[in-house]
Amino acid sequence: MAEYYRLFLAQARGQAQYRASFWFDVAASTGFGVIDLLGVLVVFHASGSLGGFTQAEGLLIAALAGAGFALADLVVGSVERIRNYVRTGLFDAVLLRPLGALGQLIAMDFAPRRAGRAVLCAALIPVTAVGAGVQWTPVRLLVAVLAPLCGAVLFGAIFVATATVAFWWIDSGEFANSFTYGGRDFSTWPATIYGGVFRRVFAYGFGFAFAGYYPALILLGRPDPLGGPPWLAWLSPLVAAVAAVVAGLFWRRGVRQYRSTGS
Amino acid sequence: MPPLTVYWALVRAGFRRYSTYRQATVAGATTNVMFGFLRTYGMFAAAAAAGGVLAGYDRPRLATFVWVSQGMLATINIWGPPEYAERVRTGDAVTDLLRPVHPVWQLLAVDLGRAGFALLTRFVAPVVVGALAFGLYAPARWSTYPAFALSLVLALLVTFGCRHALFCSVHWLLDVRGPMTAWVLFSTLLSGMVFPLWILPEPLPALVVYGMPFASMVQAPMDVLVERGDPLRLLLTQAAWAAVALPAAVLIQRRGERKMVIQGG
Numbered sequence: 001m002a003e004y005y006r007l008f009l010a011q012a013r014g015q016a017q018y019r020a021s022f023w024f025d026v027a028a029s030t031g032f033g034v035i036d037l038l039g040v041l042v043v044f045h046a047s048g049s050l051g052g053f054t055q056a057e058g059l060l061i062a063a064l065a066g067a068g069f070a071l072a073d074l075v076v077g078s079v080e081r082i083r084n085y086v087r088t089g090l091f092d093a094v095l096l097r098p099l100g101a102l103g104q105l106i107a108m109d110f111a112p113r114r115a116g117r118a119v120l121c122a123a124l125i126p127v128t129a130v131g132a133g134v135q136w137t138p139v140r141l142l143v144a145v146l147a148p149l150c151g152a153v154l155f156g157a158i159f160v161a162t163a164t165v166a167f168w169w170i171d172s173g174e175f176a177n178s179f180t181y182g183g184r185d186f187s188t189w190p191a192t193i194y195g196g197v198f199r200r201v202f203a204y205g206f207g208f209a210f211a212g213y214y215p216a217l218i219l220l221g222r223p224d225p226l227g228g229p230p231w232l233a234w235l236s237p238l239v240a241a242v243a244a245v246v247a248g249l250f251w252r253r254g255v256r257q258y259r260s261t262g263s
Numbered sequence: 264m265p266p267l268t269v270y271w272a273l274v275r276a277g278f279r280r281y282s283t284y285r286q287a288t289v290a291g292a293t294t295n296v297m298f299g300f301l302r303t304y305g306m307f308a309a310a311a312a313a314g315g316v317l318a319g320y321d322r323p324r325l326a327t328f329v330w331v332s333q334g335m336l337a338t339i340n341i342w343g344p345p346e347y348a349e350r351v352r353t354g355d356a357v358t359d360l361l362r363p364v365h366p367v368w369q370l371l372a373v374d375l376g377r378a379g380f381a382l383l384t385r386f387v388a389p390v391v392v393g394a395l396a397f398g399l400y401a402p403a404r405w406s407t408y409p410a411f412a413l414s415l416v417l418a419l420l421v422t423f424g425c426r427h428a429l430f431c432s433v434h435w436l437l438d439v440r441g442p443m444t445a446w447v448l449f450s451t452l453l454s455g456m457v458f459p460l461w462i463l464p465e466p467l468p469a470l471v472v473y474g475m476p477f478a479s480m481v482q483a484p485m486d487v488l489v490e491r492g493d494p495l496r497l498l499l500t501q502a503a504w505a506a507v508a509l510p511a512a513v514l515i516q517r518r519g520e521r522k523m524v525i526q527g528g
Contacts, residue, residue, distance in 0.1 A: 031444075032448065035457075040457065042462060046318060046462035049306070050305075050308050169286060174294040178298075179297075182297045185298070193308035
């Protein structure tokens with residue numbers, strides 16, 4: 001573990017050397033978070049409510065999901081660069097070192113400069129919760145803290161699983177974005193707005209409803225408008241754990257599949 | 264001025280170059296389709312809550328707005344990589360300057376070829392999926408079709424001009440990451456890619472649609488296609504922004520070349 005810690009530290013120190021660049025990136029990351037929330041504000045402002053949720057409730061969902069995504073992006077978001085490592089053969093060097101390949105990649109590309117969005121969304125969780133009139137209990141407090149963490153594990157798993165596509169399909173380019181950034185956008189809005197098969201696949205199949213929508217239902221003390229049983233909303237940690245295991249399996253298959261560039 | 268056949272060769276080269284990136288084309292189109300579904304459901308829910316019509320768009324118009332704009336993303340290349348800036352940074356831009364064609368027109372010709380290939384692939388894919396999944400709006404006037412084609416070309420010119428002017432900042436800054444980030448931030452929110460700009464609170468819509476170039480890239484062609492508002496006014500707005508953006512790109516290019524530092528060895 002100490003080796004990973006040292007890699008993390010080296011990354012953070014390296015990025016902090018270019019101070020203006022670092023703070024610019026932090027500001028940009030915050031800016032992208034602000035833009036997403038502005039989008040939510042504008043659409044709710046124009047329509048009054050969305051899928052049976054008020055603007056305040058919608059913002060709470062967006063803040064919870066956004067914090068989970070941003071946290072995952074901060075820690076493992078750079079794993080999408082794996083396609084460059086596979087294409088250039090740089091992945092050879094990673095495999096040769098006496099450390100786990102995934103751990104190394106995460107440590108090598110750790111991006112504290114992306115912290116802006118995570119801090120913004122995390123700070124907005126209590127604010128939007130108060131705005132939506134959440135009645136605080138110890139359990140709900142725990143949910144408010146755990147939900148972004150579970151969301152981060154879920155999104156992190158999606159980042160890793162979709163990045164492994166590069167092992168089979170080198171020029172996959174934007175393909176992973178459908179599920180990483182697409183998943184973020186999906187979970188930003190109440191799951192009630194989506195139709196039929198699309199909702200089933202992304203809300204339950206990929207688990208994106210458990211990043212923002214279900215934790216928000218618990219905080220608001222609302223039954224599921226989609227008619228799900230009451231225990232469904234509490235499954236976020238389980239969904240995150242399953243996603244992590246599946247992503248791990250994808251990763252193992254992918255690494256075995258890897259063939260060097262052979263130059 | 265070099266003969267037209269030179270430009271035509273460049274257009275064809277652009278087309279051919281991008282037609283070789285087959286996997287990337289499929290991956291990109293898949294992503295456009297995924298976001299098409301996301302945006303359609305969002306807009307439909309907003310329209311339902313607003314009483315069926317959102318800022319003058321009914322459901323078929325909203326679906327058309329979303330799916331055709333998803334197709335336009337790659338066609339106008341609004342978020343594509345800053346290739347020219349990279350070439351200045353690495354020093355490859357020397358070859359662009361050595362050619363007997365002005366660099367801006369050279370790059371525009373290649374970009375038109377790229378757009379032609381994108382039109383046949385990245386544009387068609389989301390439009391077909393959208394039409395099958397939701398049904399799209401069929402324009403009532405025949406004149407809408409040529410107007411939309413013209414609007415698409417103008418959108419391409421405005422986007423190219425603005426982006427090239429932005430890339431030219433590399434001559435002074437040596438790295439365009441900062442300007443590019445600002446570009447993505449503003450063009451995401453203000454082009455109509457996230458929501459139709461007319462749903463913004465008053466008096467913002469008119470200000471954003473006419474007073475800034477971003478709406479001329481996405482919002483204007485979509486409004487022409489779904490027949491919302493006066494098409495002539497939309498086209499004139501786009502033409503005005505194209506007439507600002509392209510000369511600006513040429514001017515900044517010329518000033519930049521004087522500042523240019525050739526990198527690399």
